[in-house]
Amino acid sequence: MAVVTNTFQSTSAVGNREELSDVVNRITPEDTPIYSSIGTSSAKSTNPEWEVDVLAAPGANVQLEGDTFDFAAITPPVRVGNHTQILRKDWVVSNTQDAVDNAGRNEKTKEVKLKRGIELRKDVEFSIVSNVASVAGATRVSGGLPSWYTSNVSRGATGANGGFSSGVTTVASAGTKRAFTKTLLDTTMQAAYQSGANVKRAVVSPYVKSVFTTFMSDSNVASFRYAASTGSNTILATADVYEGDFGKVMIIPNRVMAGSAAVASNVHLIDPDMLSWKWLRKIANVKDLANVSDAKKGVLLGEGALCVKNEAGLGVVADVFGLTAST
Numbered sequence: 258m259a260v261v262t263n264t265f266q267s268t269s270a271v272g273n274r275e276e277l278s279d280v281v282n283r284i285t286p287e288d289t290p291i292y293s294s295i296g297t298s299s300a301k302s303t304n305p306e307w308e309v310d311v312l313a314a315p316g317a318n319v320q321l322e323g324d325t326f327d328f329a330a331i332t333p334p335v336r337v338g339n340h341t342q343i344l345r346k347d348w349v350v351s352n353t354q355d356a357v358d359n360a361g362r363n364e365k366t367k368e369v370k371l372k373r374g375i376e377l378r379k380d381v382e383f384s385i386v387s388n389v390a391s392v393a394g395a396t397r398v399s400g401g402l403p404s405w406y407t408s409n410v411s412r413g414a415t416g417a418n419g420g421f422s423s424g425v426t427t428v429a430s431a432g433t434k435r436a437f438t439k440t441l442l443d444t445t446m447q448a449a450y451q452s453g454a455n456v457k458r459a460v461v462s463p464y465v466k467s468v469f470t471t472f473m474s475d476s477n478v479a480s481f482r483y484a485a486s487t488g489s490n491t492i493l494a495t496a497d498v499y500e501g502d503f504g505k506v507m508i509i510p511n512r513v514m515a516g517s518a519a520v521a522s523n524v525h526l527i528d529p530d531m532l533s534w535k536w537l538r539k540i541a542n543v544k545d546l547a548n549v550s551d552a553k554k555g556v557l558l559g560e561g562a563l564c565v566k567n568e569a570g571l572g573v574v575a576d577v578f579g580l581t582a583s584t
Contacts, residue, residue: 288512289382290382290458291386292382294529297533300537300561304424308335309335309566337565338424340399340425340562341535341537342384342398344559347554347555347557348366348373350365350366350552351552378540381534384399387520388419390425390426399563402565403573405420405421406568408571414433416430416576417432431519431575432575436468436582442469442524443503446572447502449526450503454528455528457505457507459509459527461510461524461579462514464515464578465577465579515580518580521579523577524575524577530566532564533564534563535563537561538561539561541557542557
């Protein structure tokens with residue numbers, strides 16, 4: 258094979274653009290299954306509070322005809338609350354970079370801002386599933402779900418509950434890790450049902466979701482497991498519905514929980530009506546940043562806290578192997 262002498266070939270060219278897709282494929286998952294399902298509300302202070310009330314236990318109610326009335330004392334609701342956490346993402350892009358023809362445009366200011374916004378939502382999700390205590394003061398922390406559970410809890414040996422007390426939540430103590438089993442799920446679902454909870458979702462790490470699938474080899478439950486219809490709600494795309502003795506529960510994998518063994522070790526049994534995220538300041542672009550350079554700066558900032566309306570309406574199977582069969 259030969260080419261004509263002095264043929265200028267593409268391998269010698271220096272100005273050819275690389276063949277890159279102008280659609281940037283973001284590898285980082287964007288789904289936030291808990292935050293996306295629980296709804297939001299407004300906070301009016303850095304320490305939003307709410308009241309938790311309970312019904313009296315049912316009992317025999319037989320009265321004497323013509324009896325004189327007695328009036329029972331009223332037990333006031335319990336007052337609980339959380340502390341708002343400030344979440345922030347920032348960036349700076351040179352004006353030259355904004356001006357050049359960038360393949361994919363992923364390094365442009367607008368695209369960086371979009372990416373940071375997605376990352377902030379995922380940070381909210383991480384805050385919700387993390388075993389962190391609420392903290393007051395200048396550097397406030399929103400107490401995560403694991404720090405609230407006290408009622409419908411299954412823990413490994415030596416594990417201990419956290420809970421709300423004296424204005425803050427405390428972290429749960431890790432117990433001995435064990436495999437996630439159908440028995441653990443059913444037992445905790447029963448405890449939640451007896452407490453009055455209406456658990457609708459079990460949010461789990463991706464590995465635990467794969468363990469759940471193995472439950473279906475049991476001929477007693479195989480016929481009750483089916484894929485959840487996605488409809489317009491894409492967070493259910495990989496969910497299964499498990500119909501047990503105490504209602505239907507959607508098993509939803511959460512990629513945010515795959516980051517560490519501590520976060521992956523909890524199976525969150527959730528009624529979305531019992532949770533919300535209270536925004537004191539919704540995520541927004543900070544305006545009027547001082548600019549003393551040949552670049553564009555940007556800051557996205559939000560401040561909010563998890564609201565657990567009544568932790569007795571939730572449940573958790575804690576201390577399970579969440580990343581692998583042994584971690």
